[in-house]
Amino acid sequence: MRIVKIVISSLITLALVYALNRSWNFGKPIPPLGKFLDPFHGFWQNAESKKDKPADIHLKGLKGDVAIVYDSASIPHIYATNEEDLFFAQGYVTARHRLWQMEFQTHAAAGRISEILGTAAIDFDRGQRRLGMVYAAQNSLNEMEKDAQLNLIANRYAEGINAYIHSLRYEQLPIEYKLLDYTPEDWTLLKSGLLLKYMAKTLNIGDKDFEMTNALKLFGKETVDLLYPDNEKVGDPIVDNPNGWKFKPITLEGVAPTTSPDFVQINTLEKSEPDIGSNNWAVAGSKTASGSPILCNDPHLELNLPSIWYIIHMNAPGFNAMGASLPGAPCVISGFNDSIAWGETNAQRDLVDWFKIKFKDQSKNEYLSDGQWKKTNKVIEKISIKNAPPFYDTVIYTHQGPVTYDESFHGDSEKNHYAFRWIAHDPSKELLTFYLLNKSKNHNDYLKALDHYSSPAQNFVFACVNGDIAMRIQGKYPVRRTDEGKFVLDGTHTSNEWQAFIPNDQNIAYKNPARGFVSSANQYPTDNTYPYYVTATNFEAYRNRRINQRLGELNKITPQDMMSLQADNYNLKAAESLPTWLSLLDLTRLNEQEKNAYEKLKTWDFYNSITSEGASYYETWLQKLFPMIWDEVSSSKVSLPYPTSFTTIKLIKEKPDLNFFDIQSTPEKETAAEVVKKSFSESVQDIEKWKKENAKEPTWAAYKNSYIQHLARLEPFSYHVIHGGNGSIVNAHGKRNGPSWRMVVSLEKSGVKAWGVYPGGQSGNPGSPYYNSMVTVWTADHYLNLHFNTSASQMQSYSWANQTLKSEK
Numbered sequence: 001m002r003i004v005k006i007v008i009s010s011l012i013t014l015a016l017v018y019a020l021n022r023s024w025n026f027g028k029p030i031p032p033l034g035k036f037l038d039p040f041h042g043f044w045q046n047a048e049s050k051k052d053k054p055a056d057i058h059l060k061g062l063k064g065d066v067a068i069v070y071d072s073a074s075i076p077h078i079y080a081t082n083e084e085d086l087f088f089a090q091g092y093v094t095a096r097h098r099l100w101q102m103e104f105q106t107h108a109a110a111g112r113i114s115e116i117l118g119t120a121a122i123d124f125d126r127g128q129r130r131l132g133m134v135y136a137a138q139n140s141l142n143e144m145e146k147d148a149q150l151n152l153i154a155n156r157y158a159e160g161i162n163a164y165i166h167s168l169r170y171e172q173l174p175i176e177y178k179l180l181d182y183t184p185e186d187w188t189l190l191k192s193g194l195l196l197k198y199m200a201k202t203l204n205i206g207d208k209d210f211e212m213t214n215a216l217k218l219f220g221k222e223t224v225d226l227l228y229p230d231n232e233k234v235g236d237p238i239v240d241n242p243n244g245w246k247f248k249p250i251t252l253e254g255v256a257p258t259t260s261p262d263f264v265q266i267n268t269l270e271k272s273e274p275d276i277g278s279n280n281w282a283v284a285g286s287k288t289a290s291g292s293p294i295l296c297n298d299p300h301l302e303l304n305l306p307s308i309w310y311i312i313h314m315n316a317p318g319f320n321a322m323g324a325s326l327p328g329a330p331c332v333i334s335g336f337n338d339s340i341a342w343g344e345t346n347a348q349r350d351l352v353d354w355f356k357i358k359f360k361d362q363s364k365n366e367y368l369s370d371g372q373w374k375k376t377n378k379v380i381e382k383i384s385i386k387n388a389p390p391f392y393d394t395v396i397y398t399h400q401g402p403v404t405y406d407e408s409f410h411g412d413s414e415k416n417h418y419a420f421r422w423i424a425h426d427p428s429k430e431l432l433t434f435y436l437l438n439k440s441k442n443h444n445d446y447l448k449a450l451d452h453y454s455s456p457a458q459n460f461v462f463a464c465v466n467g468d469i470a471m472r473i474q475g476k477y478p479v480r481r482t483d484e485g486k487f488v489l490d491g492t493h494t495s496n497e498w499q500a501f502i503p504n505d506q507n508i509a510y511k512n513p514a515r516g517f518v519s520s521a522n523q524y525p526t527d528n529t530y531p532y533y534v535t536a537t538n539f540e541a542y543r544n545r546r547i548n549q550r551l552g553e554l555n556k557i558t559p560q561d562m563m564s565l566q567a568d569n570y571n572l573k574a575a576e577s578l579p580t581w582l583s584l585l586d587l588t589r590l591n592e593q594e595k596n597a598y599e600k601l602k603t604w605d606f607y608n609s610i611t612s613e614g615a616s617y618y619e620t621w622l623q624k625l626f627p628m629i630w631d632e633v634s635s636s637k638v639s640l641p642y643p644t645s646f647t648t649i650k651l652i653k654e655k656p657d658l659n660f661f662d663i664q665s666t667p668e669k670e671t672a673a674e675v676v677k678k679s680f681s682e683s684v685q686d687i688e689k690w691k692k693e694n695a696k697e698p699t700w701a702a703y704k705n706s707y708i709q710h711l712a713r714l715e716p717f718s719y720h721v722i723h724g725g726n727g728s729i730v731n732a733h734g735k736r737n738g739p740s741w742r743m744v745v746s747l748e749k750s751g752v753k754a755w756g757v758y759p760g761g762q763s764g765n766p767g768s769p770y771y772n773s774m775v776t777v778w779t780a781d782h783y784l785n786l787h788f789n790t791s792a793s794q795m796q797s798y799s800w801a802n803q804t805l806k807s808e809k
Helices: 002-020 033-037 083-110 119-130 133-144 148-166 175-180 189-204 209-219 221-227 430-439 443-450 543-553 559-566 572-583 592-602 614-629 645-654 672-694 700-704 775-779 793-798
Strands: 057-059 066-071 076-079 277-283 294-302 310-316 319-325 334-337 340-346 352-357 366-369 372-375 377-385 388-397 417-422 458-464 469-474 509-511 517-520 706-710 719-721 737-739 742-746 753-757 799-807
Touching (some): 076 083, 083 148, 083 310, 083 319, 119 133, 133 148, 148 430, 277 458, 277 469, 277 543, 294 334, 294 458, 294 559, 334 430, 340 443, 469 517, 517 543, 543 559, 559 753, 572 592, 572 645
Antiparallel strands (some): 277 340, 277 517, 294 737, 334 340, 340 458, 469 509, 706 719
């Protein structure tokens, strides 16, 4: 009996050891609890305090010692004796703060999330691979390796990351590795390429070719031009240079290629949010109090923790730059040096086309091109899956690109096949642009740096201590005929493909305009005398006009004025639409709740401030009104594009009897007035329901309920924030998207001064006081002073910690 008890006890012990040292998944992944709860090695070891300072360390691969001063915000100021060590140190300190984020994002880009999360991520991983993300990164890597300087930078950065990875013991791993039960792998140059393509996918993969093709077939050309104009002709373009384009443009013969006559019945992958955009501007010294230019940048992206950005200061002989970097890529992306400042906004241009492919037979081994059958390239994708056998997927490539959708992936009702042509698939050297910008001294250097930049297309703002300001809309743009690229194209003829690209010196740009400022906010890029056809999924119609209005009004501008403008909550969309909507209401038929709402809206000042109730009523009305108008789009059996807010509001005013205002589900024939009234009543009902559920008044910040989410969607590591703004407002902070980095730089000859902030913190560790230390600063619309001293000794008065990376001889 005693032996039986011993055996049973031993079996129970073995079972517990097995269970506590194995990860499980019961709908959500559970880490190995034994390791995770171990007080000496588990999550307890991830707790940090401000007393936990980085120690000096000997590292192989350094040519000399590198001094690092961490200021009070834990921003590293790196002082190296040569550029090789500088980039090694950048890789090391970035990994020290953001290793898990860097690896998770590159796994996502490569379609490898199933390795971490299991079967739930298979569809996402297949989508990434069928978009050709690794294909794009590899093409760029091949191009980068041809440039000795660029190859050296990227390799030294990777070596610094790997030096940190190799120094880690299990207890030192970021907590997400412990929660998700995996370990980091060595960093490669391909991973840095994947990160840049991940940004290209976020910013420049937007297209609506399938939806526009369906709209053209369903509505006809006249209606398509009414609902989806290329240029809404509102406000100033980014560059207004009438008849100032002094070059001979490339021209293509004939009209736009023939569009596919078929409906497209594909359930496309999730598209980027329309609110993803940005603001940037530079003001000449003639308009500033100091007499020196001021440059501002605030990219609007999805707000996550750890933050997409990491502030860094890099100093070595011939190199002194500071600003926001992307964890996983060398150099500063949006920032400044001793002489210039630069920043980016998304250029919105259409850089995607879909080509209808004709296969010879069901084997898909050959496809038709110019009357000949060409061989396809079949790539077998092995998707490794945590706690499950691997999944194999075959992705077919034509010379145009991957055939993303087929009968096995999001196209089970679609009889045709379409190849995906994306500019980011082309070889490119974006990293060289940022390296050269980091070292640029003047406008000519800035132009030379941008010549190497292809994708994602961006509006690069520039300012210099010598007084110059400039804007260049840089990317690799195909030359298009009118309407080309808006619809699916016939892929059996190469004459329908991209024939030429706009030369860099013919891209939209200007310098030192008479008005005294340059600006961009994702609006239409140029005046109608620019000789090339321009189109995109959408262009912004409101933020840009508010920015230009304020910049035009202001004089004796200070950096604090520019901070206030970045935080501006004025809702121009509401100011232009709400008076019309209110005038359409029949006040005699309103109930008490509706009368209350009417008064809130009538007296609203059009600011989406934290405490505004009028903003909540307006935004809810907007959310009810648009789907009611475009029920033809939402109820269609094929995917259709939604018209923009600006076009919709314009149609309410100018074409109130348009047949699209008729609600399909009712027997009556409604006009704009009826739809406005009905949506108003429903919006008030929604507000009243919210008030009852939350037992408080619908102030805008509480009603909006903005949320900064952990990258792995871990609730304990995410935060709700109280803040104003919204998507079409200069302070473009919606529920999940917003200003991901705010920077103001005064380019004074006596020394550059700069301020910046982002909604997060320098550390990626949720147990660190620097994980979310900037969130309250950001929500208060305040900024950190970005100390820009040229030596470690000068930084000591701002120092929180000092660290030396010592060369191991």
